[in-house]
Amino acid sequence: MGRTNDYYGANPRFYVGIDCIIFGFLKGELSLLLLKRDFEPAQGQWSLMGGFVQENESVDNAAKRVLAELTGLNNVYMEQVGTFGNVHRDPGGRVISVAYYALIDIDEYNRESVRQHNAYWMNINEVPPLIFDHAEMVGKARTLMRQKAAAEPIGFNLLPKFFTLSQLQNLYEVIYGEPLDKRNFRKRIAEMNCIEKTGMIDKTGSKRGAALYQFNEKAYKESQKFKL
Amino acid sequence: MGRTNDYYGANPRFYVGIDCIIFGFLKGELSLLLLKRDFEPAQGQWSLMGGFVQENESVDNAAKRVLAELTGLNNVYMEQVGTFGNVHRDPGGRVISVAYYALIDIDEYNRESVRQHNAYWMNINEVPPLIFDHAEMVGKARTLMRQKAAAEPIGFNLLPKFFTLSQLQNLYEVIYGEPLDKRNFRKRIAEMNCIEKTGMIDKTGSKRGAALYQFNEKAYKESQKFKL
DNA sequence: TCAAAAGTGTTAAGTTTACACCCATGA
DNA sequence: TCATGGGTGTAAACTTAACACTTTTGA
Numbered sequence: 001m002g003r004t005n006d007y008y009g010a011n012p013r014f015y016v017g018i019d020c021i022i023f024g025f026l027k028g029e030l031s032l033l034l035l036k037r038d039f040e041p042a043q044g045q046w047s048l049m050g051g052f053v054q055e056n057e058s059v060d061n062a063a064k065r066v067l068a069e070l071t072g073l074n075n076v077y078m079e080q081v082g083t084f085g086n087v088h089r090d091p092g093g094r095v096i097s098v099a100y101y102a103l104i105d106i107d108e109y110n111r112e113s114v115r116q117h118n119a120y121w122m123n124i125n126e127v128p129p130l131i132f133d134h135a136e137m138v139g140k141a142r143t144l145m146r147q148k149a150a151a152e153p154i155g156f157n158l159l160p161k162f163f164t165l166s167q168l169q170n171l172y173e174v175i176y177g178e179p180l181d182k183r184n185f186r187k188r189i190a191e192m193n194c195i196e197k198t199g200m201i202d203k204t205g206s207k208r209g210a211a212l213y214q215f216n217e218k219a220y221k222e223s224q225k226f227k228l
Numbered sequence: 229m230g231r232t233n234d235y236y237g238a239n240p241r242f243y244v245g246i247d248c249i250i251f252g253f254l255k256g257e258l259s260l261l262l263l264k265r266d267f268e269p270a271q272g273q274w275s276l277m278g279g280f281v282q283e284n285e286s287v288d289n290a291a292k293r294v295l296a297e298l299t300g301l302n303n304v305y306m307e308q309v310g311t312f313g314n315v316h317r318d319p320g321g322r323v324i325s326v327a328y329y330a331l332i333d334i335d336e337y338n339r340e341s342v343r344q345h346n347a348y349w350m351n352i353n354e355v356p357p358l359i360f361d362h363a364e365m366v367g368k369a370r371t372l373m374r375q376k377a378a379a380e381p382i383g384f385n386l387l388p389k390f391f392t393l394s395q396l397q398n399l400y401e402v403i404y405g406e407p408l409d410k411r412n413f414r415k416r417i418a419e420m421n422c423i424e425k426t427g428m429i430d431k432t433g434s435k436r437g438a439a440l441y442q443f444n445e446k447a448y449k450e451s452q453k454f455k456l
Numbered sequence: 457t458c459a460a461a462a463g464t465g466t467t468a469a470g471t472t473t474a475c476a477c478c479c480a481t482g483a
Numbered sequence: 484t485c486a487t488g489g490g491t492g493t494a495a496a497c498t499t500a501a502c503a504c505t506t507t508t509g510a
Contacts, residue, residue: 011280013241052239059313085287
């Protein structure tokens with residue numbers, strides 16, 4: 001089923017871009033997947049992964065497509081950051097761009113695809129200068145992600161399926177940008193009823209071994225029902 | 229200075245709409261300014277005030293223009309709510325729409341302009357069915373506004389320049405949707421150093437009369453400096 | 457004189473933070 | 484045997500919530 005009417009012909013139309021702020025948790029640091037552009041415009045400079053909305057897709061689906069194009073991943077946690085629409089934000093033409101952030105499991109993405117796009121993981125505290133208004137997008141994405149992580153358990157999207165509590169704490173420390181108290185952290189985790197011990201032990205991180213946990217989405221949703 | 233290049237010619241272009249969720253504080257209730265549409269598409273139905281982004285303006289400025297077109301107001305507090313881009317969200321044609329909410333002082337808007345647009349204030353708890361995805365926009369706007377109001381003093385934008393503490397409390401009660409304790413509320417206000425007594429007395433709301441206060445933006449910004 | 461809104465502090469409950477030691481194991 | 488990360492509870496500090504009466508004045 002195509003377009004049925006067009007009441008709006010007197011108005012101008014615009015390219016609508018997508019820009020992805022792709023978060024990963026790499027070597028104990030929060031990182032972004034950034035492109036060293038080997039194409040125009042702004043060849044040779046750093047940017048976010050981007051693309052354009054197409055006729056037959058929603059803006060949200062365009063964002064998923066653009067993310068999948070770089071990472072090979074589907075079913076990724078994504079949130080809209082906002083729309084950036086200054087007239088001259090992109091010297092290559094008038095583009096209104098919708099930014100999304102994505103949280104991906106660093107173990108899962110397609111390394112070959114990333115290599116082909118000339119993309120690299122950069123520590124979030126050492127991000128190079130970015131083209132256009134991409135630094136502003138990153139800043140806003142980081143703020144939103146932090147707020148969301150404080151309110152809902154979204155951090156798991158950055159971890160492998162099974163993780164230790166130390167890994168989880170380390171992750172939240174880099175998200176908040178400050179150290180957390182181990183006992184207080186574990187107390188809070190225990191109070192949530194969505195993080196369950198698997199019985200498995202991870203021996204790679206310590207001699208003693210640490211219990212592996214997993215996020216139980218169903219239990220989380222159950223527990224939310226009682227919050228009015 | 230116009231467009232310099234166009235690297236993006238292979239991509240489709242879209243109408244980019246603006247929709248405004250206009251909050252007002254009317255008769256002690258949080259209200260929305262809604263259009264009873266006397267034009268197509270969806271004539272006869274209720275909708276948000278809308279418009280289209282034009283070539284020579286940023287998306288944010290388009291939102292300001294659309295708001296001013298209905299209310300006659302400039303320099304209004306506005307926040308972007310998000311971008312709504314489902315393929316068939318608008319049966320009148322493919323439109324990607326950016327929603328903004330605005331907080332306006334109910335004493336200040338242009339009544340004649342509102343009348344000409346066939347717009348009416350509706351209690352936020354008695355909003356009629358709205359066209360397209362406008363109800364979703366309203367829901368998201370209300371959530372965002374509540375969150376913002378909890379973090380920053382934005383409520384003043386809904387009040388006249390001078391207001392009593394009872395009016396302010398009433399406002400926050402309708403924003404949060406729950407009653408607040410008078411003494412705790414006033415204690416919190418006193419702790420902020422941005423709400424100052426003017427010396428004037430309002431006698432319209434009570435026999436005894438209530439002190440009129442005003443928001444001091446400068447004092448607010450000063451106090452923010454010390455929050456890291 | 458009384459109805460109606462304005463104004464004013466204290467205490468209990470709950471939440472958050474600070475803090476230190478033993479355990480298990482591989483090297 | 485010892486260095487390394489894993490695992491555990493309690494008390495103080497702080498924040499939030501609950502609560503009731505006096506004041507002023509126009510009708």
